Amino acid sequence: MARLLILGAGIAGHTAALHANRLLGREHEVVVVSPNSLWNWIPSNIWVGVGEMKPEQVTFPLKPVYDKLGIQFHQAKATTLHPEGDSERPRPYVTIESTEPASIGRIENIAYDYLINATGPRLNFEATKGLGPAHNSFSVCTATHAAETSAALDETVERMKKGEKQTFLIGTGHGSCTCQGAAFEYLFNVEFELRRRGVRDKARIVWISNEPELGDFGMGGMFIRRGGYITHSRIFTESLYAERGVEWITRAAVNDVDRDAVAFETLDGERSSIQADFKMLLPSFSGVGLKSFDRSGADITASLFAPSGFMYVDGDYTSKPFDQWRPSDWPEMYQTPRYPNIYAIGIAFAPPHSITRPTFSPSGTPIYPTPPRTGMPTGVMAREVAHAIVNQILGRDRPAKGASLARMGAACIASTGVSALKGTAVSMIVYPIVPDYETYPETGRDLNYTFGEIGLAGHWIKHLLHFGFLYKAKAKPFWTMIPE
Amino acid sequence: MEYDQSIKQGYRPPLPTGFTKAIRTNPIWQFFRFLVINFKILRMVRKH
Numbered sequence: 001m002a003r004l005l006i007l008g009a010g011i012a013g014h015t016a017a018l019h020a021n022r023l024l025g026r027e028h029e030v031v032v033v034s035p036n037s038l039w040n041w042i043p044s045n046i047w048v049g050v051g052e053m054k055p056e057q058v059t060f061p062l063k064p065v066y067d068k069l070g071i072q073f074h075q076a077k078a079t080t081l082h083p084e085g086d087s088e089r090p091r092p093y094v095t096i097e098s099t100e101p102a103s104i105g106r107i108e109n110i111a112y113d114y115l116i117n118a119t120g121p122r123l124n125f126e127a128t129k130g131l132g133p134a135h136n137s138f139s140v141c142t143a144t145h146a147a148e149t150s151a152a153l154d155e156t157v158e159r160m161k162k163g164e165k166q167t168f169l170i171g172t173g174h175g176s177c178t179c180q181g182a183a184f185e186y187l188f189n190v191e192f193e194l195r196r197r198g199v200r201d202k203a204r205i206v207w208i209s210n211e212p213e214l215g216d217f218g219m220g221g222m223f224i225r226r227g228g229y230i231t232h233s234r235i236f237t238e239s240l241y242a243e244r245g246v247e248w249i250t251r252a253a254v255n256d257v258d259r260d261a262v263a264f265e266t267l268d269g270e271r272s273s274i275q276a277d278f279k280m281l282l283p284s285f286s287g288v289g290l291k292s293f294d295r296s297g298a299d300i301t302a303s304l305f306a307p308s309g310f311m312y313v314d315g316d317y318t319s320k321p322f323d324q325w326r327p328s329d330w331p332e333m334y335q336t337p338r339y340p341n342i343y344a345i346g347i348a349f350a351p352p353h354s355i356t357r358p359t360f361s362p363s364g365t366p367i368y369p370t371p372p373r374t375g376m377p378t379g380v381m382a383r384e385v386a387h388a389i390v391n392q393i394l395g396r397d398r399p400a401k402g403a404s405l406a407r408m409g410a411a412c413i414a415s416t417g418v419s420a421l422k423g424t425a426v427s428m429i430v431y432p433i434v435p436d437y438e439t440y441p442e443t444g445r446d447l448n449y450t451f452g453e454i455g456l457a458g459h460w461i462k463h464l465l466h467f468g469f470l471y472k473a474k475a476k477p478f479w480t481m482i483p484e
Numbered sequence: 485m486e487y488d489q490s491i492k493q494g495y496r497p498p499l500p501t502g503f504t505k506a507i508r509t510n511p512i513w514q515f516f517r518f519l520v521i522n523f524k525i526l527r528m529v530r531k532h
């Protein structure tokens with residue numbers, strides 16, 4: 001009997017667990033460790049953040065699902081990896097610390113044959129002074145954060161109803177942030193909500209981000225065919241901001257979030273600040289801080305994890321200039337080179353470099369987006385890694401398919417307002433996610449697949465995805481029919 | 485120094501016409517677009 005241990009039960013870990021469990025049957029074990037008892041469909045958190053949904057509508061308890069499927073679940077956080085075991089334990093194992101109220105703090109070691117690290121990001125609010133719900137800004141990264149943000153939005157609207165003008169600052173709270181798409185969605189949902197609540201005229205709404213241009217979204221933007229031209233996403237995005245009366249500041253690294261103002265540095269070296277009453281600024285992401293030790297107890301963390309805390313896998317991590325970046329730099333199998341039975345998927349794997357060209361201010365501050373790892377590619381890599389591990393466990397000689405971001409597309413539906421008949425969303429498809437200038441010399445992407453459009457249809461799709469993915473994550477009948 | 489957007493933004497981006505805005509929320513047209521976008525997504529998913 002083999003044991004697959006999965007750290008993390010987000011989109012990556014949970015998808016891998018469902019597929020591996022389905023394929024392995026009861027002769028082998030699938031064990032999941034995650035500190036949170038709930039599964040969260042994170043893309044819908046933005047709707048919690050504007051009061052359109054409650055946290056209970058975007059989360060559900062994991063344990064009943066795992067009990068039904070025969071997956072072992074530990075509500076705990078992994079702290080250390082021991083890929084060679086130690087002098088007393090010959091098998092590789094992971095040390096975990098319980099986060100379950102009844103046994104909080106209890107330490108346990110779980111041995112494994114195969115390990116998937118799907119621990120996602122640590123929300124690194126500390127990297128920016130004054131950032132985050134514990135200080136002077138809001139977040140929508142978790143359902144709890146989003147609910148707090150929604151309550152603050154209600155208070156702000158009340159002030160506006162009494163005649164006060166308010167400035168909203170929404171975007172990224174650090175020079176190295178990713179996930180611009182999430183902040184973009186929140187921005188336009190707030191703008192829509194303020195119109196609906198009749199106070200739009202009292203609001204100045206400003207976007208701030210580390211993108212080189214609007215519409216970059218951490219993937220170097222994209223070109224689409226439209227109206228007889230091949231046009232960059234910047235044009236469409238700027239048009240949307242202008243149409244909805246949203247100002248924007250790009251190429252900015254926020255460095256200090258005060259109660260009433262936000263200070264930032266721009267790529268040209270200018271240091272400015274902007275007065276803001278309501279601030280929703282995303283933090284930068286880092287790894288969750290797992291440590292690793294070899295058989296003798298020596299610390300080998302630096303050989304398994306990048307300085308950012310994300311795990312090295314089968315990518316090409318040699319430092320090279322932008323014009324030498326190649327699609328082949330990107331990992332295929334998400335397998336760590338030193339220990340082939342360890343994989344890292346979703347946000348937990350270390351990207352070889354950014355997708356957007358790296359840029360630095362004169363004082364050396366990096367101001368550019370780190371690569372996005374959105375839900376769809378995360379789900380696909382989870383499924384493919386689960387298949388690869390199952391094939392090894394069952395001794396099947398099947399070639400692994402791989403899930404390189406340079407050979408995979410992504411669909412992203414970014415909500416710009418919730419309403420069954422008046423809502424809209426931007427539907428974006430890119431293929432491939434990482435531009436491939438060898439195959440598509442003009443724009444790096446296949447223009448027969450790459451696409452973008454705004455409309456009510458996108459909102460309907462986003463809503464369907466909400467229900468579809470919650471249904472799938474609960475492993476209800478025919479869940480496998482819903483693609484990642 | 486307070487940031488001044490108007491200095492940075494030297495031109496006005498293209499704006500949608502009334503017709504473009506209207507079809508974005510026209511249920512009949514959008515139902516058709518719903519089918520088209522889903523088809524495009526599925527085509528892309530199958531490519532992997």
Ligand SMILES: Cc1cc2nc3c(=O)[nH]c(=O)nc-3n(C[C@H](O)[C@H](O)[C@H](O)COP(=O)(O)OP(=O)(O)OC[C@H]3O[C@@H](n4cnc5c(N)ncnc54)[C@H](O)[C@@H]3O)c2cc1C
Binds near residue numbers: 011034035
């Ligand atoms: C507000 C927001 C909106 C978004 N909207 C979209 C969208 O519209 N479309 C889209 O495609 N993507 C969207 N994304 C991105 C998407 O949410 C991520 O791609 C996805 O969540 C990544 O999955 P993951 O499993 O790698 O990480 P996560 O979903 O963060 O999961 C990580 C898991 O690891 C667990 N964990 C943490 N530490 C430990 C530890 N020490 N030991 C064990 N487990 C641990 C966590 O509890 C969690 O269960 C959005 C992201 C945000 C923040």
